[in-house]
Amino acid sequence: MTTIINLPPSLDDRTFETVLEHLAPVPLDEKVLLDGRHTRWASPYGLTALLTVAQTRAEKPALVSPESDETGSYWARTGFFKHAEELFEMHGTTHRARASGESDVLLEITPVAKSEDVHEVVGRIQQKSSSILVKELNIDAKATMGFAMTLSEACQNIVEHAGRGGWVAVQTYRWQKRLGRRVVVIAVCDAGVGFRQSLESAQGRRMSDRWDDGMALEEAVIRGVSRFRDPGRGQGLAGVRRYIGRWDGKLSVRSGTARIAIVPSWDEDVPLEEKLPPFPGAQMQITIPERITDR
Amino acid sequence: MINHIDLSTVLRRTVCDLYSDLVTRPTGAAVRDGIEKQLSELGERSLTVIDFSHVGLLDYSCADEIVAKLLMRYADTNAPRDAYFLFRGVSDSHLDAIETVLERHGLAIVAQAEDGTVVLVGTVDDPERRAWEAMLRLGRAMAVDLAREAEIEPEQVERVLSALCRRRLAMELDGSYVVVGAVT
Numbered sequence: 001m002t003t004i005i006n007l008p009p010s011l012d013d014r015t016f017e018t019v020l021e022h023l024a025p026v027p028l029d030e031k032v033l034l035d036g037r038h039t040r041w042a043s044p045y046g047l048t049a050l051l052t053v054a055q056t057r058a059e060k061p062a063l064v065s066p067e068s069d070e071t072g073s074y075w076a077r078t079g080f081f082k083h084a085e086e087l088f089e090m091h092g093t094t095h096r097a098r099a100s101g102e103s104d105v106l107l108e109i110t111p112v113a114k115s116e117d118v119h120e121v122v123g124r125i126q127q128k129s130s131s132i133l134v135k136e137l138n139i140d141a142k143a144t145m146g147f148a149m150t151l152s153e154a155c156q157n158i159v160e161h162a163g164r165g166g167w168v169a170v171q172t173y174r175w176q177k178r179l180g181r182r183v184v185v186i187a188v189c190d191a192g193v194g195f196r197q198s199l200e201s202a203q204g205r206r207m208s209d210r211w212d213d214g215m216a217l218e219e220a221v222i223r224g225v226s227r228f229r230d231p232g233r234g235q236g237l238a239g240v241r242r243y244i245g246r247w248d249g250k251l252s253v254r255s256g257t258a259r260i261a262i263v264p265s266w267d268e269d270v271p272l273e274e275k276l277p278p279f280p281g282a283q284m285q286i287t288i289p290e291r292i293t294d295r
Numbered sequence: 296m297i298n299h300i301d302l303s304t305v306l307r308r309t310v311c312d313l314y315s316d317l318v319t320r321p322t323g324a325a326v327r328d329g330i331e332k333q334l335s336e337l338g339e340r341s342l343t344v345i346d347f348s349h350v351g352l353l354d355y356s357c358a359d360e361i362v363a364k365l366l367m368r369y370a371d372t373n374a375p376r377d378a379y380f381l382f383r384g385v386s387d388s389h390l391d392a393i394e395t396v397l398e399r400h401g402l403a404i405v406a407q408a409e410d411g412t413v414v415l416v417g418t419v420d421d422p423e424r425r426a427w428e429a430m431l432r433l434g435r436a437m438a439v440d441l442a443r444e445a446e447i448e449p450e451q452v453e454r455v456l457s458a459l460c461r462r463r464l465a466m467e468l469d470g471s472y473v474v475v476g477a478v479t
Contacts, residue, residue: 115322118318119311122316122354123316126316142387145352145388145391146388148352149318149388149391152318152354152356153355156320156354159319235356235399239354239395242395
């Protein structure tokens, strides 16, 4: 039996929860078909999370690509289909990449599994991001290095903790509905062990009665706790938090059944959401908005 | 003798000859290992310039592996040798990562600006800072002179100077003291 799950018209970190809700009751070895025919837009999170979902299934899932040429072309430009073809049984229209003025792919969807991948990602983002961050998002030229550092630390979370490879993508686009400004968005998703299990693996660690995914996220993201006893560990996520604080950005991290967010004034998200449908691994999204200047 | 280590050269030699960014913990650990190999070929006491001039990006993980762990090893009472470090070519973005890891571990370094002036970066308490700055003004100086210049009680100054030497921020030379970097 195949379970058909319709992808939402707009596929981002919030709407992806509906996909996970439908997936939750389906046994891992049962076939699922993700129907993206009516999907018109997807964020880097939406696309990397789709690939991550495929990694979690024992039975290779099927995916129907979007009917819209514009959407399909964008998905092609992000490199999505190249990876999806290996993880999904593909159906529907084959799309080719076309140039577009509204969204810029700063970093195509890139697999991250080892330290060398992080070097490659950092090298590529520095070449491409500098002028866009400065000219289009009014972010100080000096901050572009911080942006690459943030990306590096986010990717290292996969290398150091996930136990299996994941995905990273970076894109800028105009976030008309929520913000009315351009944003640059980093999405880093993996289907690894997740924060709770990673912290549980720390030697001699004592868990409280309340120990769950939400608490594990609070420990790691807010308090900088790591599974390693080395006191220098845990600085990566602290650095990411400092960077987003400096640039009025947003950080959200989902792992297992919980999601934690550092919420800026321009957003109405909640700091912690629990009892979400399960999703293995960790999924991180970093959003930096265009700076408003007095020009 | 002053030893010079160009980090970009160590990076290319120990990790990959195509890299110019110091990112990831494994990279940092490999570079630190390369530095320690060079240090092991020097005498019992050495001053080494750690040069960041040709390094692109430095992330927190790499800064922790290279700067913090190197300092912790040589500031320890069981350090393999009496090694001192002067950090050169440190850009603002490098400094962001370095300051963060130094603060995390309660460490400090001596950094040299392009014009040759040296500054303390990291966590230093007030008497240490006053003694170090006095040393910088006076050049090579005796404890009694430093106590007067830094306005530190004579009975406290030995402890403060000893801490600065242990933390690799100053060197003792035949009973007098000098700031690391002032002897280059």
